[in-house]
Amino acid sequence: MTDTPHAVRLAGLRKSYGSTRAVDGVDLEVAPGEIVALLGPNGAGKSTLADLILGLSRPDAGTVAVFGRTPREAVDAGLAGAMLQDGAMLADATVGELAALFAAVHRHPLPVAEALDRAGIADLARRRATDLSGGQTQRVRFALALVPDPDLLVLDEPTVAMDVAARREFWAAMRRFVAAGRTVLFATHQLDEADGFADRVVLLHDGRVVADGTPRHVKSVVAVRTVRATVPDLDAAAVHALFGADGVTVDGEGVRISTTDADTVLRTLLEHSPRARDIEVTGAGLEEAFLSITEGTAR
Numbered sequence: 001m002t003d004t005p006h007a008v009r010l011a012g013l014r015k016s017y018g019s020t021r022a023v024d025g026v027d028l029e030v031a032p033g034e035i036v037a038l039l040g041p042n043g044a045g046k047s048t049l050a051d052l053i054l055g056l057s058r059p060d061a062g063t064v065a066v067f068g069r070t071p072r073e074a075v076d077a078g079l080a081g082a083m084l085q086d087g088a089m090l091a092d093a094t095v096g097e098l099a100a101l102f103a104a105v106h107r108h109p110l111p112v113a114e115a116l117d118r119a120g121i122a123d124l125a126r127r128r129a130t131d132l133s134g135g136q137t138q139r140v141r142f143a144l145a146l147v148p149d150p151d152l153l154v155l156d157e158p159t160v161a162m163d164v165a166a167r168r169e170f171w172a173a174m175r176r177f178v179a180a181g182r183t184v185l186f187a188t189h190q191l192d193e194a195d196g197f198a199d200r201v202v203l204l205h206d207g208r209v210v211a212d213g214t215p216r217h218v219k220s221v222v223a224v225r226t227v228r229a230t231v232p233d234l235d236a237a238a239v240h241a242l243f244g245a246d247g248v249t250v251d252g253e254g255v256r257i258s259t260t261d262a263d264t265v266l267r268t269l270l271e272h273s274p275r276a277r278d279i280e281v282t283g284a285g286l287e288e289a290f291l292s293i294t295e296g297t298a299r
């Protein structure tokens with residue numbers, strides 16, 4: 001641990017690929033010991049942000065500091081470890097050999113056996129790294145990220161390809177990792193994962209931070225539901241007067257309303273249109289929730 005105030009400090013960060021603004025003006029400060037989920041739909045900019053924090057790509061504008069150092073310095077000093085989506089496995093090497101290779105390039109590595117043990121894959125040490133299932137490969141990546149014994153772990157969608165049991169074990173291992181006061185920043189597009197593990201959730205959309213708070217706060221923002229109903233003699237003007245225009249679609253006798261408070265919408269709808277039928281309430285995916293946020297209906 002260092003005395004610097006922030007594990008991660010991003011200021012005015014921008015990164016474009018051609019005309020795509022992958023990261024579009026991000027300011028973010030993460031204190032040591034925080035567990036932060038970067039939550040966002042596909043293409044929100046989570047991987048790009050992770051790469052910038054680790055110094056794997058350079059920003060077009062803005063600054064990145066990791067424990068007060070440049071990303072490169074922090075990684076070289078073993079302060080930051082990474083588990084990325086596409087870390088390649090060396091052909092022919094066993095898991096143990098791969099971890100030993102990693103250990104050789106770090107200044108204060110964990111003993112290989114301990115890194116494998118902490119990741120819960122001691123039994124895979126002699127297996128060839130390229131012969132593993134998707135979930136096992138993810139856990140090898142996790143072990144490799146632990147090898148430098150870092151104070152900050154950056155994980156990009158760590159549980160992709162893991163089954164339920166592997167996920168449970170993975171998060172248990174992560175809990176042991178953070179028990180020592182270390183910092184974790186993980187990207188995910190699963191709200192329940194952010195909710196279950198993070199103490200802070202940063203919501204990204206189109207390269208921008210659109211919400212930042214406790215899982216409870218962010219859940220209330222993205223827990224959008226869609227209410228659909230068929231209403232005979234539907235009066236579009238009356239519907240808009242009741243529910244506003246944002247997130248409300250009227251099509252013939254069909255009405256569709258996006259809301260964070262489906263109970264109230266249903267009560268109001270039935271009060272004013274007792275003949276409403278085919279009523280359906282569905283949970284929205286993150287994409288839909290984000291659309292609502294950006295349209296301003298889910299505030």
Ligand SMILES: Nc1ncnc2c1ncn2[C@@H]1O[C@H](COP(=O)(O)OP(=O)(O)OP(=O)(O)O)[C@@H](O)[C@H]1O
Pocket residue numbers: 017018020021022040041042043044045046047048049189
């Ligand atoms: N190397 C690249 N070249 C061109 N465009 C890129 C590149 N990397 C990312 N992008 C674009 O930048 C945007 C952000 O991508 P990024 O991978 O950071 O999002 P993400 O939130 O991690 O998405 P996912 O959940 O799908 O991994 C997307 O529009 C993506 O197509």
